[in-house]
Amino acid sequence: MTRDELAGAITRVLEAMATHDPANAGLAAGARYTENGQELALGDGLWRTLDTLGAYRHDFLDPVGGQGATITTIAEGAVRSILVLRVKLGAGGISEVEAIAARPDAVTGQAPFADGPNQLDLSGGPAPEWFAPIPEAERLSRAELRRVANMYFSGIEKNDGKGEYPFADGCIRIENGFRTTDVPGLAPAQEAPADKDTPYQPDFRAMGARAQLETGFFRFVDRIRDRRFPIIDEERGTVFSFAFFDHSGTVREYELANGRKVTTGLTRPFSWEIGEGFRIEKGLFTRIEAVMTACPYGMRSNWPLEEGDIA
Numbered sequence: 001m002t003r004d005e006l007a008g009a010i011t012r013v014l015e016a017m018a019t020h021d022p023a024n025a026g027l028a029a030g031a032r033y034t035e036n037g038q039e040l041a042l043g044d045g046l047w048r049t050l051d052t053l054g055a056y057r058h059d060f061l062d063p064v065g066g067q068g069a070t071i072t073t074i075a076e077g078a079v080r081s082i083l084v085l086r087v088k089l090g091a092g093g094i095s096e097v098e099a100i101a102a103r104p105d106a107v108t109g110q111a112p113f114a115d116g117p118n119q120l121d122l123s124g125g126p127a128p129e130w131f132a133p134i135p136e137a138e139r140l141s142r143a144e145l146r147r148v149a150n151m152y153f154s155g156i157e158k159n160d161g162k163g164e165y166p167f168a169d170g171c172i173r174i175e176n177g178f179r180t181t182d183v184p185g186l187a188p189a190q191e192a193p194a195d196k197d198t199p200y201q202p203d204f205r206a207m208g209a210r211a212q213l214e215t216g217f218f219r220f221v222d223r224i225r226d227r228r229f230p231i232i233d234e235e236r237g238t239v240f241s242f243a244f245f246d247h248s249g250t251v252r253e254y255e256l257a258n259g260r261k262v263t264t265g266l267t268r269p270f271s272w273e274i275g276e277g278f279r280i281e282k283g284l285f286t287r288i289e290a291v292m293t294a295c296p297y298g299m300r301s302n303w304p305l306e307e308g309d310i311a
Contacts, residue, residue, distance in 0.1 A: 001063045001064075001089065002063055005089065006059075006061045006062070006066070006067070006068035006089060007059055007061060007068065009068065009087050010059060010069075010070050010085060010087055012026050012094075013087055013097055014053055014072065014085065015053075016047070017047050017050040018050050018051065018052065018053055020043075020048055022043045022047050025094060026094055027097075028092040028095045029092065031095050031096065031097065032096055032097070033047075033097045034097075034098050034099065034302045034303065035099045035101065036099070036100055036293060037100075037273055039302050042097075045099070046076075046083075046101065049076040050074050050075075051075055051077060052075040053073075054072060054073025054074055054075065054080070054120070055073065055120075055121040056073045056117075056120035056123065058071040058072070058125070058277070060231050060240040062230075062231040062240075063233075064234075066088060066089050066090060067087065067096075067230050068086070068087055068089070069084060069085060069087075069230075069231050069240045069275065070083075071083070071084055071120075071275070071277070072085065076103075079103065079104060080118070081101050081102055081117060082102045082120065082176060083100070083291075084099065084100040084101075084291045085097070086230065086242075086275075096303075098242075098303065100242075100274075100275050100293060101293070102176055102292060102293040103293070116176040116177025116178060119178055126289070129287060130238065133236060134234075134237040134281065139234050139235070139237070140237065140280065141234065142232045143308065145234065145237065145239050145280055146232060146239060146308050148166060148280050148283055149229055149239040149278050149280065150227060150229070151164060151165075151166055152276075152278065153224040153241075153243055153310075154224075156245075157221055157223060157224045158219055158221065158222065159217065159218035159221065160219060161213065161214050161215055161216030161217075161256065161257025161258075162216070163213070165209075165213045166284050166285060167208065167213075167284060167285045168281065168284040168286045169208065170182065170286075171209040171210070171285050171286055171287065171288065172286075172287050172288070173288040173289070173290070174288070174289045174290070175291075176291055179205075180204070180205055181205070181212065182207070183205040183206060204217065209285065214257065215256050215257055216255075216256045216257035217262065219251060220251040220252075220264045220266055221245055221246070222246050222247060222250075222251065224243050224244070224245050225244050226242070226300065226301040226305070227241065227242075227243045227309060228242045228243070228301070228306065228309045229308060230242070230306070237280045238277060238278065238279050239277070239278045239280065240278075241275070241278070242275050242303075243276070244272065244274070244295070244300075245271060245274060246297065247266055247270055247271065247297075249267050249268040249269045251264065251266070252264055252266065252267060269298075270296075270297050271295050271298060271299055272292045272293065272294060273292065273293055274290055274291070275291050275292075276288065276290040277290075
């Protein structure tokens with residue numbers, strides 16, 4: 001299977017959604033579709049409501065595994081969102097379509113990173129560094145790329161600042177359209193109060209990815225589960241993954257790795273459903289792009305775990 005065939009399959013699904021005609025998507029008999037974790041009939045959900053495709057599109061392609069995913073921007077009427085779309089392509093056509101739409105809140109019209117679609121569309125597209133081939137002598141195996149990708153989730157889960165965090169210097173992370181590491185022009189994290197008992201909230205966007213995790217700030221993430229790694233590209237050193245981040249709402253005040261107290265403001269249980277892509281070079285993360293949307297606490301994946309996935 002070729003990259004062009006996988007990219008073409010993604011395009012067919014997106015265009016079929018935009019024209020509200022699943023018959024043009026090239027679906028296999030018995031194809032499955034999920035949207036934000038829920039299994040829907042083909043033709044329902046985004047197949048009926050997606051009206052316009054945005055300017056941004058970032059494909060992750062796995063010719064060996066026959067799967068591809070994209071992060072793109074969409075509009076449903078006047079509402080603009082970010083979409084993750086995964087397809088599995090076989091001889092009989094597309095057998096699986098998985099969608100995560102990070103939409104504004106239906107009641108308030110707001111959401112975390114609500115202006116993300118605009119930020120992505122104005123970016124001019126994903127950075128070209130994502131697509132540069134890894135020198136053959138430096139390419140990691142599929143199993144090794146999966147192992148490193150999983151270290152990202154293990155490092156965030158109950159983060160204590162003492163784990164192994166394989167980030168390259170200058171690693172850039174984008175979340176729902178916004179850069180969240182080493183943001184240019186942003187003032188360094190505010191100076192900590194001398195009194196360690198005084199609650200302290202550093203500005204994480206001014207810090208590098210490794211430095212962020214070394215603080216132990218993400219301890220409030222109780223569990224990262226249903227970790228799936230369906231798309232692995234050895235040639236480009238990329239992995240596209242899916243996972244759920246659980247927050248119990250009980251980790252409200254705790255100490256950073258340096259003993260300083262912080263408060264989270266998280267006082268209720270909820271989960272994030274996440275689609276996340278990684279670029280890995282010489283065993284280190286160099287680029288990360290994630291799309292996330294809130295979901296009911298503890299919601300399970302509607303896709304089975306495959307070999308190498310982690311419950």
